[in-house]
Structure formats: C-alpha cells, structure tokens
Amino acid sequence: MKTLHFRYDLKIEFSEPVTNHSFTVKCVPDTDERQHILRQDIKILPKEFLSTNRDSFGNFYFFGKTVAEHELFHVEEEGVVETGWSDSVPANDSPGQGLCLVQTSCTEPGPYLKEFFAGLNLPPDADNREKSLWIMDKVYRSFSYQSGVTTVGTTAEDAFSQGSGVCQDYAHIMISLCRMAKIPSRYAAGMLLGEGASHAWVEIACRNKWYGLDPTNHVPVAEDHIKISHGRDYKDCLINQGVFTGNARQKQSISVQVTEI
Amino acid sequence: MNLEEHVDLYERTDVVNSLLARYGVKFGIYKNNTFHEQLFPFDAIPRVITKEEFAFLEKGLKQRVDTLNLFLKDIYNEKKILKDKIIPEEFIYASSGYLPQCEGIIPPEGVYSHISGIDLVLGRDGVWYILEDNLRVPSGASYPMIARELCRRSSPKTFHDISIADNRTYADLLKKTLEHVNTGGLTVVMTPGRYNAAYFEHSYLAERMHVPLVTCNDLTVEDDHLYFKDYSGKRELVGAVYRRISDEYMDPMNFNPESVIGVPHIFDIYRKGNVALINAPGNRIADDKGIYYFVPRMIRYYLGEEPILSNAPTYLPYYEEDMKYVLEHLDSLVLKDVAEAGGYGVVFGNSMSVGQKEDFIALLKKEPRRFIAQEVIDFCGLPIFTKEGQPERKADLRAFVLSGEKTVVWKSGLTRFSRNPDSFIVNSSQGGGFKDTWVLNQ
Numbered sequence: 216m217k218t219l220h221f222r223y224d225l226k227i228e229f230s231e232p233v234t235n236h237s238f239t240v241k242c243v244p245d246t247d248e249r250q251h252i253l254r255q256d257i258k259i260l261p262k263e264f265l266s267t268n269r270d271s272f273g274n275f276y277f278f279g280k281t282v283a284e285h286e287l288f289h290v291e292e293e294g295v296v297e298t299g300w301s302d303s304v305p306a307n308d309s310p311g312q313g314l315c316l317v318q319t320s321c322t323e324p325g326p327y328l329k330e331f332f333a334g335l336n337l338p339p340d341a342d343n344r345e346k347s348l349w350i351m352d353k354v355y356r357s358f359s360y361q362s363g364v365t366t367v368g369t370t371a372e373d374a375f376s377q378g379s380g381v382c383q384d385y386a387h388i389m390i391s392l393c394r395m396a397k398i399p400s401r402y403a404a405g406m407l408l409g410e411g412a413s414h415a416w417v418e419i420a421c422r423n424k425w426y427g428l429d430p431t432n433h434v435p436v437a438e439d440h441i442k443i444s445h446g447r448d449y450k451d452c453l454i455n456q457g458v459f460t461g462n463a464r465q466k467q468s469i470s471v472q473v474t475e476i
Numbered sequence: 477m478n479l480e481e482h483v484d485l486y487e488r489t490d491v492v493n494s495l496l497a498r499y500g501v502k503f504g505i506y507k508n509n510t511f512h513e514q515l516f517p518f519d520a521i522p523r524v525i526t527k528e529e530f531a532f533l534e535k536g537l538k539q540r541v542d543t544l545n546l547f548l549k550d551i552y553n554e555k556k557i558l559k560d561k562i563i564p565e566e567f568i569y570a571s572s573g574y575l576p577q578c579e580g581i582i583p584p585e586g587v588y589s590h591i592s593g594i595d596l597v598l599g600r601d602g603v604w605y606i607l608e609d610n611l612r613v614p615s616g617a618s619y620p621m622i623a624r625e626l627c628r629r630s631s632p633k634t635f636h637d638i639s640i641a642d643n644r645t646y647a648d649l650l651k652k653t654l655e656h657v658n659t660g661g662l663t664v665v666m667t668p669g670r671y672n673a674a675y676f677e678h679s680y681l682a683e684r685m686h687v688p689l690v691t692c693n694d695l696t697v698e699d700d701h702l703y704f705k706d707y708s709g710k711r712e713l714v715g716a717v718y719r720r721i722s723d724e725y726m727d728p729m730n731f732n733p734e735s736v737i738g739v740p741h742i743f744d745i746y747r748k749g750n751v752a753l754i755n756a757p758g759n760r761i762a763d764d765k766g767i768y769y770f771v772p773r774m775i776r777y778y779l780g781e782e783p784i785l786s787n788a789p790t791y792l793p794y795y796e797e798d799m800k801y802v803l804e805h806l807d808s809l810v811l812k813d814v815a816e817a818g819g820y821g822v823v824f825g826n827s828m829s830v831g832q833k834e835d836f837i838a839l840l841k842k843e844p845r846r847f848i849a850q851e852v853i854d855f856c857g858l859p860i861f862t863k864e865g866q867p868e869r870k871a872d873l874r875a876f877v878l879s880g881e882k883t884v885v886w887k888s889g890l891t892r893f894s895r896n897p898d899s900f901i902v903n904s905s906q907g908g909g910f911k912d913t914w915v916l917n918q
Contacts, residue, residue: 237697237740239729266700268744271579278729278744280698310579311555313565447576458728458740 216299217438218253221406222472223413225290225455232284233461240290241276242454244405244441248301249427255294261285272451273308274444288457295476299438303424312399312420314447321448322391325372331357332395343398343421347428348435350392351417355433358385367449382415383449385430389417390448401445403427404452408439408473413454418445441473482638485631486861489520492626501622501676511671517909518623519860523873523891530915533596533604533875534885536785539775541592541877544611544762546778548588552578552758562777563770567794570845571764572815575723577730578758581747584657588756591653592877593890596785597855605788605853607872609768611759613720616890617646617876618677620912621684624888627912639917643888647684649878654685654716656880657752661715662704664688666695668721668737678720697741702751716752717742723757765814765848766792789851793844802840802849806833809849811840824852858893858911869893873913889913 223242240259246252257277259265265279281288306312318324324332335353337346361379371391374384386402393400399420407414407429416429416436425445427436436442444452455467496518503516525533550557551568558565568574593614595607624643628635654663667678669691682689688704695714696703702714719726725735730743746753761767769790772783791798791809802809806825813821828836840847857868871893876886891911 237729239741239744264699266744268747271577271581278741280741309553310576313558314569314576317566317569451576456729456733458733 216297217408218476219296219298219408219439219441220474220476221292221294221296221441222470223290223292223406224470226468227288227455227457228466228468229286229288229459229461229463230465231461231463232286233459233463234282234284236281236285236288236457236459237278238280238288238455238457239276239278239453240455241270241274241444241452242290242292243275243277244294244296244443245275247442248304249298249436250441251297251300253295253297255292258289258291260287260289270444270446270451271310272444272446274446274452290455296441298441302435302437303426304418306399306420306423306425315399315401315420316394316397317447318391318394319448319450320370321387321450322371322394324391324395325376327376328372328388328391329395331375332392335392335396337396343419344426346396347389347393347398347400347417347419347421347426350389350396350398351428351430351433354385354389354392354430358388360385360431382431386415386417387448389428389430393417393419401425402448402452403436403442403445404449404454405440405442405444406471406473407432407441408475410471410473412471413443413469414440415449415452416440482631482634485627485634486520488627488630489518489861491630492520492623493518495626496622499622499676501619503673503676516619517895518619519893519909519911520627521859521861521866522912522914523858523871523889524914524916527916527918530885530887533785536604536783537594537875537877537885538883539779539781539784540594540606540609540771541589541879542883543771543775543778544592544609545586545588545879547774548611548756548759548762549582549586550778551761552581557774557777560777562773563767564794566845567764567766567770568761571761571766573760573762573764573767575758575760577743578756581756581758583746583756584659584749584752587657587879589759589762590657590754590756590879591650592879594875594877595872596875597853597872600854600856604785605855606771606785607788607853608765609763609771610874611755611762612722613755614874614876615674615677615720616874616892616910617650617886618680619910620888620890621646622680623910623912638914641887641915641917643886643912643915646876646886646888647681649884649886650681650718651685651687653878653880654687654718654752654754657754658716659750659752661702661713661751662688663716664690664695664704664714664718666690666692666717666719666721668692668725672720674720681718692737692739695739695742697739697745700745700748700750702739702742702745714751716754718754723760726753726757765812766794766845769848788853791849793840793847793849798849799840799844803837806837808852810852811836811847811849814846814848825849858891860893860909860911867897869895869897870899871911887915 262279359379365380371387374380418425589611593610665682703711724732727743728735775783793799858871859866874890
C-alpha cells in the first residue's frame, strides 16, 4: 500500500470572452476496492450553478454553467489517496462485460491490427489475465512512446500503423487486441506517480474481476496509479467537455503532480 | 358499409387537399443536401376497420408495446433476457441503437415508449403482419387528425350517417400520457425547427394540446432543473418534454457534441429524475430490425403469452441455418439493413442483377448481423380516388399506441399508400400519400 498526494490543475484560456458556457468535468478519483480517497478538495471557477452526478459507468462528475463573460475556466483539485488495497475491482458492475467486448470507433481494428492479432500466438489454455499480460507484452515491444505524433482523435489502427504514440494510443491498441481475443476490456483514465500529465491504461475482466494493466509502462496496475474513470474508450472518459457562445480560440493546459507521502 | 354511397366525400378530395396545403400540411425531404418541402397527398377513400377487427388489433398492439416497454427497462437495467440467453448479448451491445449512456436509468413512472408507432399490413391471407416498431419519435398522427376535421367540414352528411370513432381525441390522449410522467412543471413540445420533416405535426400537436412549442433556445438547464424562458425573460419550470428530436442531437454534452439544436445537460438532469423526456432516450434498440426478430420470443418471455399479432416471417443470417435459407431463397426475400429506416436500405432479392447479388452475398457474409431477410408479404391494397376510377395501391397502417397510466390504442391511425402502382414502399419520405383510418363504432 502507498499513500499518494495528488494535485490536478486544468486551465482553459479563451482568446476572447465567452458566455453561456456549459461544462462537464470528470476528473475526480473515487473510492473503490483498490484505492481509498482519504480527502480531496475541488475548486471549479467560474460557475453560476454546479451539480454532481454519476454517469452510466458509475464515474463521478461535475456539471454546470456560467452565463457571464469569462476568459478563464479553472479546475483545481488536490487530495490524498491510499492505493494498493486490492489488485482488482469486482466485475459485476453495470453495464457489464458484454459491452466491453464490442469495438468502438476508437478501437475498431483495421488491417494492421488484424494482422498483428493473427501473429500473437496467444497461449490457448491461459485465462484472460494471462492472455492480456501476453498481449500487453507484445504491444509494449511493438509500439514506442512518442508524444506529439498522435492526437486525441487518433484511432488504435492509425496509431499502430505509424508505430508510436502516447498512453491513450497504447490503451486503445491493447483494448482492440483484447476484444479481438474475446477478453472484456475497458479504458481507464487517471494519474500516475511521478508523471506530470494525466494517464490512461486498460482494465480487463477475468474471473469476474477487473484487473488494471498499464501497457505504456509494461506493468500491472498496483500502487502507483490513481484511477479517475473508466469506459469503452477515451470518449467515455473525457476529462472536460464544454459548449459556449463566442468566437474564441481555447488553450487547455493540464498539470498533474502525484507524490508519495 | 357501402363505400359507393359516399362519393360526395371522395369528389371533394381536391378541396381537402387544397385546404391541407393552405394549413401547411407538408412533409420535408432532404435529398442531395437540399431541403424540399412537398405536400403529403391525401386520398379521401378511408381505410375502414370494423369494431371487432379493431378490438383484435388493440389487444395485440397493447401486448406488443407493453412487452417492448418491459424489454427496454430490462436491457438498460437488469438484463435478465440476456442472462437467460433469449437474445444474444451482441445483438444489444453491437447495435447502434443501444445507448450505454442510458444504463441504469429508469425514466419517470418507468415508461420508456410513451408514443409507439407500429406499422402493420394486412396480408392477402387475411392476417395482419407487423412490419416495424417505431419507438423513437414516430410521426404521422396529426395527418389523419386534420384530414378528418376537413372531411367532416366538406362532407358533414357522411359523418352524420356513419358512426365513426372520433379521432380528434388524440390531443387529449397525448396530453394525458405526457402529464402522467411529468415531474412537476410545464409540458412542452420541443421541435428542432421549421426545417424538420414533421414540423407541421409539431406545431399542430402543441396547438391542439395547448402547450408551448419550443426550440432548444427556449430551454435552459439551471440548478438541476429544466426551465422554459419565454420572450419576456420569464422563467418557468418544465417537467415533461415531448421532444421531436433524435437522441443524438438532444444534448451536446452527452451525445453528439456538434449538435446545435440540443439543450446542454438536459440528459444529466433526466438521469437525476428531474424531467421526463418523451420518448425515453435509448429506445432505438427496440426499433432495431435485428431485435424485431426477437419480439415474439420477448412476448413469451416477459408475459408468458403467445403473440397475438404476427411478425412477417423473418430470418437472421446471424444464425447459420437462417443464413443457409437466405442464400438459397434470395430471390423470394426482401433484405433490410438493420441500421436504416424510412424505407432506405431495403432491397428485393429478385431486383438485383447477378453482379449486385454477388456483392451483396459477400457483404452479408462479412457482416451477417447487419441484415435481416423477410418473406415478401403480399399485402392488400386499398382503392384510391381518381377521375378515371378507383385503382388499388399498396397501403400500410401506422397504429399509435400510447402508454401512460394504461396502454391505449388510438382509434384511428395513419394509412399510407404507395403512389406508384408497382411499388410496395409506402413511406412518406419516399413520396407516398395518406388516407384517414376509420374505426367503426358498431
């Protein structure tokens, strides 16, 4: 077990003042079998009304609206989490594992991923966990980390065909392969000890439990990861969404700090 | 009843049509990215349904819609029908009609499909067959309503002589259905705007129900609730939205982020139970033509009853034996793309060239879940009135089933006919016409 302190800072700067800004913010870690939130403080500014809810995957989120003119939207969050209480979370949750077998627009394999899958040589008698460790290993060896070559809209197939990308691409590629292997798998978004940005990994179902695997770092998810949300793919885990009135360019910056106490 | 006696009514078809045009009873069609508005041609010879026949249809339609409501609740919550393997999981999860966003939501009063449009045809064998269930935003009720009103004016004697169930009650029925699920506040009709194909209907139903007709700009989410802001800036709480806008455009924060005709966060407060959306989001899974195949099984599963109304004989190429049958009998079948609606994506096996058949079979083998195949039902036509005589045209019936405190079948319906003598396709988006549907009182 580890005790981690995290600080999460999201800023959106608008080049011109905007109005009627509706927003949804999904950046709040929650207590589960693996991680216990000891405390956290969140500040969202500006806001005229702010409410909370849980989405259909059970992820906690804030939503609200600001009608008045503003040029900055700012989310500040800070807290303490104990991680490593368990290596998994129960997989009897809704919507269920069946949904996590279906490819999405982000994970739909094309010729490159299909060919790669055909050459995987998955151990036939292994369980889902062993198979997905195998897949993680192959993905880690066949894909390299490089930022700036992919965008948030890059699909697993496109990222894989060009050979490099970031944690989101690693996760989508691994999910695509797991789903081809009939292993229920989903996208997890969160933070990682020592990293300055948000992170993403994969959860796979085995014997009715979800296990986290981090293909970017080639490790099972244990004590260094703080999970924020999960879903079918990146799109279910968007940290921030908004619509507003105004002809403004926006600059989003996220800074994350996770340190061990 | 002898239809010949009411020639005065038929002869006034042109008068009624010109009045319909004046009232703006139009149907918009998008073709090649341009918007065309055309009249929806009315034919005055009605479809007549006897009291006994209606009682039979009513029983069958209630059974079907009650079942579909149970199915939607199950699919978005407990999923018993999947666990019991009545429907394969992938038919739900791989369908574009299933919306994961709706997981775990039970709408106000547990009603998913408040207004269902069920399309039927009467086969030459005398059997009514269900062709399609429309549980999203079925349109069409306004057309027989206004046509009836105009016909009563143009031929009062006909309506004096024959005892026909009054179909002008639809607005009351609809209002009652909406108010049953209202969470407190106004009931409104929400339209995407005047360029929508069914804009006439939106405005007509709002007017008849005496409720505001609103667009996204009139609605706003504040403090966990939905408000209607009128021209003076006054804010009023809204408890029920009869939204004539599809799920994907309803809320840019939860569905298509590009939508400019939705209300941000309306879905978030719906999830909290603070407003009723009519029909419930996520219903498209029940309209899926692949799911249609399973409806008779659902009726047995949820109600323990035998289906009263029949499906058209349908094959699912997903199942190996059905695939075999489809490949062997391609010429006698009609093939439908499960993701399409409005008469699009429908191909008759015998109309394909050899090359087209080969291409289709390759596609079918690659994506078996994407298609269903049905026996071509030889269904009855109805006469239409022309100066030269009364030729027959293929016609279907859209029955409207309203689920509020009780499930009720409207004693009328939209009868659509094909204007082309050789066509089986009656959809208004394909240029068909319509008739009134009379349900006799005795």
